[in-house]
Amino acid sequence: MNRKLRMGMVGGGIGAFIGNVHRRAAALDGQIELVAGAFSSDPKKSKRSGKELFLDPSRVYGSYLEMAKAEAALPEDQRIDFVTIVTPNSTHFEIASAFLKAGFNVICDKPMTFDLAQAKKLRTLVRRIGKVFALTHNYTGYPMVKEAKEMVKKGKLGRILKIVTEYPQGYAVGDVDNKAVAKIASWRTDPSIAGASNCMGDIGTHAANLGSYITGLEMESLCAELTAFIPGRLLDDDGNVLIRYKGGAKGVLYASQISNGDENNLNIRIYGTKCSLEWHQESPDELIVKYSDKPRQIVRRGNAYNCRVAQENTRLPFGHPEGFIEAFANVYVNAAKAIRAEVSGKKMPKSLDFPTVDDGVKGMAFVETVVKSAKSKSKWTKMAKS
Amino acid sequence: MNRKLRMGMVGGGIGAFIGNVHRRAAALDGQIELVAGAFSSDPKKSKRSGKELFLDPSRVYGSYLEMAKAEAALPEDQRIDFVTIVTPNSTHFEIASAFLKAGFNVICDKPMTFDLAQAKKLRTLVRRIGKVFALTHNYTGYPMVKEAKEMVKKGKLGRILKIVTEYPQGYAVGDVDNKAVAKIASWRTDPSIAGASNCMGDIGTHAANLGSYITGLEMESLCAELTAFIPGRLLDDDGNVLIRYKGGAKGVLYASQISNGDENNLNIRIYGTKCSLEWHQESPDELIVKYSDKPRQIVRRGNAYNCRVAQENTRLPFGHPEGFIEAFANVYVNAAKAIRAEVSGKKMPKSLDFPTVDDGVKGMAFVETVVKSAKSKSKWTKMAKS
Amino acid sequence: MNRKLRMGMVGGGIGAFIGNVHRRAAALDGQIELVAGAFSSDPKKSKRSGKELFLDPSRVYGSYLEMAKAEAALPEDQRIDFVTIVTPNSTHFEIASAFLKAGFNVICDKPMTFDLAQAKKLRTLVRRIGKVFALTHNYTGYPMVKEAKEMVKKGKLGRILKIVTEYPQGYAVGDVDNKAVAKIASWRTDPSIAGASNCMGDIGTHAANLGSYITGLEMESLCAELTAFIPGRLLDDDGNVLIRYKGGAKGVLYASQISNGDENNLNIRIYGTKCSLEWHQESPDELIVKYSDKPRQIVRRGNAYNCRVAQENTRLPFGHPEGFIEAFANVYVNAAKAIRAEVSGKKMPKSLDFPTVDDGVKGMAFVETVVKSAKSKSKWTKMAKS
């Protein structure tokens, strides 16, 4: 299959932060070409975006339904190989379903769906149809996160005792004392679009997914407190969670949008009986390994001593910083391998390393349980079945 | 009063970590002279310690009771001005009481007593007798902690929304998988000596005190999980706590002794509506101030722009690192000012900045509430009255 | 001009580090499409690379001469808009000349030419022909480097007193004691290809360019020591330079390939009378501003308080790390604006921010002077005219 993969996009009109990230991540490695899109529910805006992206106007659609239908009708050597969905949460399910049913592979932004019930339905559909479904929990794309996962897998940490995951952001703090702020600042804070949670749904799921990805541990029960510090908000802008993992490990996880001056401060510490790991998203090329009986180690990306999977997800030599887009692109690169296999009718490669519909279901179960616990007077709420 | 203060010590025989710290902290500024001690409950050991400390043998006692009595009987120009108590928790109350009653000022290690009831009794006694009582929550002695407190006081943070305090240590992790370990490694893990908690009592109280010192916020209720990861242990070696402060702020606090490779990793982040603070005990000369609309600031000790109280608690110019002993010595220096006033019958200086018996009561209330919550199935446990 | 720019490439066959970087940098923003190339002097290898890059085989050439001729002969709406040259130093001049003469814009890797004389000839040619010529001193593409430049320009540093630039790498240290190493490890260490210097030519020029870019200061004279620690090497693998700038500032600059364990450790500190700057390539999203009378500031990329030019060269919000490729892509983005203007016959935009042939001449003058000084017994060697 000697050609680039053909990509379509739903949502993500010019100016949209996450749409641009997806496009750059897809373009970075020269393996994927954007050829079609329904970039806005407003057909004019969609057209305008398509033009700025240098697309053939006949492949720029006014709605995702039109797009799914039209693309499916194109000859095999022209139509898209997969669609990327970067619309608000509440629409993921219907859009993903439409494209899956029309025979397309899907890359979908997180959180996966509006609620857990939808997530399970989507899982059923994905399994039935057998197309590739990738969810962009992009932080798992960082090479040093993969190194961490590998260290856990190889038993280098011993038994895991504790996981601390923090994800404070501060961008919304200005609204706490801002009398003039509209009650609902964006769709993310509108329960009818974002779902049951804002902060925990948007970034708490990343934090939960990161711990799950690295350690494989499953949450047994949790105890959550959610707060809306911003007056008039219906959804949380801050949340703190205690966690009990199956097998006895304990956890602390918090996420926040009102943590003044914190930017995208996702951090994780994993404490094992043999050693501990520490990773900071804002310095992603380093993984800190701490021992109680020997010097601390700083594992740095791009070195020959990195594990194989970290090396495979690396583009640059040591000391040449890689960042957010590169990690995001790793989700695309790895999903693209599967999509390439699917499109060309080949067997799926054995080890594919990207978040799937199962991670999406887990994420929605996490959100649902957190929200339930936040309303409960009991200390521990059992994890919703996923 | 043109002389050094005369100090006595109970506990802290040669080789004891915390005894040495107290002695160095006391000696550092040339204001205090160690002249007497009951360094061990074993009279021979006490004598040996006294000799190594170059003390007059007649001032080295076999028991604290003997010491209190003998010192009180000495002429005023010879007897100690205050006693420092560095024995296990369970004995603080009786020793402190004995010396207070014998007319001596007291500097006492933390946690203050065996339990909250004792703490309150001690408070009553201190108030009645009117001597100086200082508690060595030494982390409040760091100049940059004082700078933080001052910033909060001046309203520079705006309203405080959230406090995150972490205190992971890893020194005990080796015992988690160590079959051979004695069930009770030290008095700290023996409930009959340490009290209701090990980890939370020993270092969790420091973490709680630090937040309280800087912000002045009072805990309303909390939700705690305590864990004994080390087999056979009767007391916690790890604990995680969610906190609701009076006035609406939220908190996360955790402490641990099994966090592999963490040394004395006490950190605090205080999030306000105007800006946030971050301080790391292992880099104590820096205070990080984070804003959402301007560059982050690194406030560094020893600069002319530091607040007055930070400057007064500083010995060295910028860039010449100060550490743990210097911070500890600040508790001594500040307590010594009060003791000097007490001894010379002068009026107490207006602003004295050292932890008192009230902080000790608060600390014991914290421990008692944490332990109660850890056993409870309810999410929130109201803070014990202090 | 509603289309992507068409790019050709000379050198940079699959597997080549810098070829891949250029391709990714060009692809990242969806503004440039690779359509042609002469990827190797071996036509077979060139074809193979072209195939892996999904190029039309008719646009994959066996030599750069063939390519220049064939592309020039294509209709205007098909032929490349510019060529990127990523071959060894000694060939830059002839290749760039050929494409310029054939009417193409050029993006060229550094160091620009084999020696200063060639560099000046190339400058004359570029000026005469009037095409765009960009040199990939990519470190100037980092937003925080641009922020630094802007601060200097606005006078925020006051008068500049001192510049310290360090660029230690360690990748070659294994050869110092390695008896088996071939005398010439790569073309970079072969004087007939690399020119008069290896380490100073390859990375010292980056260091010199960085200081020049930020401060605009010109070197008046310098005092250099070059060393070949690796046995059998004809060219330097380490160099230290003292610098006198016009106007009185002093400088220290060093570069090394045998600094064990350093990765790509380019750092610069610029000391002014009002404040100082510090930037570390391995943490590129931060610019440290130091004052003698107020707290240190950490300026972080992606914030609304960044200067306009930094913001224009930023793709992601704060806290989402950008790296080497993004900085490299900024050279491409900015050069592409000029190329777009040139191709569409429009007036050049006023402020174009990319390194030009003039920077290339300066770089070669720096190398020539360093080499001359290294051989001299006099302390100061006057800067070669550029």
Added chain:
Amino acid sequence: MNRKLRMGMVGGGIGAFIGNVHRRAAALDGQIELVAGAFSSDPKKSKRSGKELFLDPSRVYGSYLEMAKAEAALPEDQRIDFVTIVTPNSTHFEIASAFLKAGFNVICDKPMTFDLAQAKKLRTLVRRIGKVFALTHNYTGYPMVKEAKEMVKKGKLGRILKIVTEYPQGYAVGDVDNKAVAKIASWRTDPSIAGASNCMGDIGTHAANLGSYITGLEMESLCAELTAFIPGRLLDDDGNVLIRYKGGAKGVLYASQISNGDENNLNIRIYGTKCSLEWHQESPDELIVKYSDKPRQIVRRGNAYNCRVAQENTRLPFGHPEGFIEAFANVYVNAAKAIRAEVSGKKMPKSLDFPTVDDGVKGMAFVETVVKSAKSKSKWTKMAKS
């Protein structure tokens, strides 16, 4: 010898920075007692200082000569065991000579003397008289500096290729543009008191001593540039030096007092064929070890894996920061062991680890050579014989 050592002090009246540091360093470990002093050349000031230090008035002298004579006349069980000299450079020689001749051991601040000739004379005297002479190059007292020395000694770095030492301070930068500044700000900038150099003499000697202490390498020749940025200054406030070490290693060393915002930013990097070391005085508890083929290591003070000598020079467990005073105190502790032996007529312990008169001679040779080189037009100036 079951008593504290008795210390006298010349210079260092109350308020003097370095006098206070010496007193605290001496007091810290309870091994030394200040009993006498000539704290100022003004007898009244000396008396006042003595009073504030709670000294017996009969032991507070109006001049160092009076003090040397009077102390020597005291009975053996009362007179001082050693004197600490903390006066301006130009007076060190005469004062040290007087006390040595009167039979006292000496601890002297650096730089040791006014010039190299004096230094050599002092060395001759010290050798002849056979008393202990310690020079407070205090940065060698940091445990992680000792760890570094030990690693070099054990061959862990392989052959040393390069040393980079930087010591920028910024405290004097305000004077660069300050028209009102007195021409000579303090005795440090007066050539008749400070000697031939200000910045290089005051802090450059520390930098040179640090490299020498850790690596044992001797300078063969150097190439220096000294600058007085402050108008009217007769002595340097900034200096940059290239160094050739015996055996082939190369060096860069710079020191500055006009590096805006730098505090006491002494750093050293030592590059070996097997690994490299990096140590930062402002984070003294860490030693960074860098390899080209395995993860970077952070060696942290207070761990059981530290070398013996580092452990012996440590007071606190890991994670409890030690600082400048503790390092300074290590010079005192180690010198005190020798003084104790000398006083009690015992054999000198085998391994004594403190800077001696030989280090002082080396330091003065360094200053003399730097100043000579700075005036020379030749690139390399041979190191003065020491």
